Amino acid sequence: MSDALTPTPPVEPPPPTEQDGVADELAEASAFDEALNLGAAEPEVTPEAEEDNRWREAAREILSGRLAVAFGAVILAFLVGSLLIVFTNSNVQAAMGGDGNFFSAAGSAIIDAYDALIRGSIWNWQGRNFNAQILPLTRTLRHATPLIAAGLGVAVTFKAGLFNIGGRGQMIFGAIGSGWLAFGLRDAGIPFPLHLLICIIGGMLAGALWGALAGFLKAKTGAHEVIVTIMLNFVAYHLLQYLLATPGLMQDPARFDPITPPIPGSARLPALYSDLNWGFVISLLLVAACWWLLNRSTAGFAFRAVGENPRAAKVAGINVARTTVIVFAVSGALIGFAGAHQVLDPASPGGFGDTIDGGIGFDAITVALLGGSSPVGVLFAGILFGAFRAGGVPMQAQVGVPAEIATIIQILIVMFIAAPPLVRAIFRLPQPSQAAKAKKDARKTQKTITKAARLTAKNNEEVVSE
């Protein structure tokens, strides 16, 4: 504090420790740290000690970060799920009635159920050959594809401080857009990859349009986006029903039930391996694109600024209303791809009906939450939820465990994720340390400053030599 006002020469690094600035902030922030009795003195004397500390910090960061909490939440959810499996199992119920050993019955019920879940979603070791063994994993990734895309869509709105509950409607629009282009252009003679591309882009544009409408209503009228998107879900759903029930619009002329004509082969996503199609690769590209958009582009900078503090964003010259519309358009496009994937997926032949969204529009919200709204997080969360979708049905079919238990486990995961302190307490994970993060920052800055200093010094030399 003593030299707060002496203008420091521009190249001299600021004192790295003992800063008054941190004082009052730490005072407020660390009440919890204090409660857990963390942050003992860490004197850094020798280089070895410094190295040691760095490892400890690294370990601590991983443990205290979101990843550890997510992992803990998954384990907890499976534990609670085990209880549900035990109490819904008929052998266990019989054992409780005195007919056999309770513990062995419970144990085998749990093992059977999770064994079936894994065989249905990751690796089937009972398969006759490699193709049969790997089939569950390809199914998981196939289910994950639309979840990842739609999850990214919801995550983008979260980053901008908005809630998109309209995944269902935007998926339906994506399906309408791509479906219409798929069978509408069937006889136009457009060759395979081009027709597919038109359908995918058409689906994303249709989703973007439906998303942007929600954004526009919010920006123009101040209507709350949660209400608007929920209502637009109904509008989209009933519009689809109308289209499906009206001959000449989207109903298959050869049929009487509300279903579209079959999707032609020229518009189908090509298979990648077994049940998996190239849509998964596209979803990986979307993950990368979203990461770039949010972290490297000016648009993403505006999204995040509006999301964190719309007033400051406005003062900084960012058009909040326009940003809202763009965010919803981007979100709708991503979710629109999920809709297009469901229509163009080669594993579901024929046309589609009014259940085309398959609940993915809502699962996308939980995927985005579980993934912490980060694109990479959404990727893993989407794969996890894809595994539940792939493994839930075999679990019921083979060992008689209700498929609902898979759904309950998914929901429990999200609930535990939403309560990090609970997960931390159960697994005794350390609190995220502000000090550790600050120290890392300090090192980084020191480097940048040294670099800047060197540049300035070089410039000065040049000036002098001239």
Add this chain to the structure above:
Amino acid sequence: MRLELRGITKRFGTFVANDAIDLVVESGQIHCILGENGAGKSTLMNCLYGLYRAEEGEILLDGVPQRFAGPGDAMAAGIGMVHQHFMLVPVFTVAENVMLGNENTLGGGLLDMAAARTRVTEIGDQLGFHVDPDTRIEDLPVGVQQRVEIIKVLSRDAQVLVFDEPTSVLTPQETDELMAILKQLRNEGKAIIFISHKLREVRELADKITVIRRGKVVGEALPTSTNAELASMMVGRDVILTVTKDAPKITSNRLEVTDLVVTADDGAVLVDKVSFTVKGGEVLCVAGVDGNGQSELANALLGLEGQVTGSIVLNGAELTGKNPRKMLDAGIGFIPADRNEDGLVGSFTIAENLMLNRSNGLPFAKGGVLQLGFRDQFAAEKIVEYDVRTEGINQEVSRLSGGNAQKVIVAREMSKDLSLLVAAQPTRGVDVGSIEFIHKRIIEERDAGIPVIVVSTELDEVVGLADRIMVMYRGAAVGIVPADTPRDILGLMMAGIAPENQEGAPA
């Protein structure tokens, strides 16, 4: 009641916020605790009030050691606190707020409203002011809300009263009234702890002054000490309290504002036909009690207000009705009054905040792509140049102290080519050291030949910075006067009385 703190030590991780602090407060005394922001004053009071638990040390009341697990215990022991940000329920009435947490009930769980009303009136009468117990808090001016807080504390028979920066939200008149109340409470035998970094108030009120710096008691001072003595104790070196500046060198730059009217959505006139000209090279200070249209005037200059008529002409270019982006591109530097709400994105890093309003083009972005290398180098240079005390350019600004956060805004706004600088409350909640720095930077901009507008409710700041002073009252300009206008005239102007109508004032 005699309050004694012995060796209070409070650590946050490796950071020692309070280091073996000893303090004795006698009844019938106003004990001022003076220190910069972040010196540890609030932490100490939170330890006393049971919000924090100190690692070491003890709290004694009349020689009896106390253990407070929470504010409830502290209140029960006779310690009351008036927080800087009031802890009142806006939609409750005065009486309801006073009884909240301490309700008297009649039979059947009914609230004894009559008793609460009587209590409010009694305490008010005792202190010589009247507060209507049935008014809702949100309908009361800030000064009166503070009195409700005082009544609330007194209604629980507090013997030790803690006031945490109580004057930061008050007008000069309200401050004077509060001081009178504090003196009366002292004379009634209460022990009062008054926390502040404002030297003038501390000197006027204190019976005893304890100065805290970096978590330690650096000494006691007498109320007869000079401002300079107190300031240097507080900061730890000599501080120049007055702004040094040369006579203005007027340039050809001009901001001309004519008949500016800002209307709220509900039709209320917030700025009422204000006209003024600021020449390049001079500082026009806009003074007035908070809430008299100054903020709206400043906001209108950046295009943040919706309904604006009149004209804003900067160097011949008409700017009325332009959006903030266009205003910024026209070279307006803007320091908003509420830095956390309007000036910074708390969860963004320092580097990101330094480019917050420049993400639209070069040099921070090229073709829609952020130039991270440039951003980081820029930030690294600016935190050195503007002396931002931080652990790094990637530190979140929400973790900076007020003064350092404000320096981030100052660095952002002043490191581009400006044609006009509008600074609203540039030093609100900022420590003494940073105030000096920010004032110097503002004067540097003035000396660079651009028009500068400073909106401030701090009279010291207004008088120190201004070449001319415009006083606003209820949205209108009461008058524009030279910087050496006596303070009593300015004070009356702030109450809406133009200098020509003031009796006995020099014409």
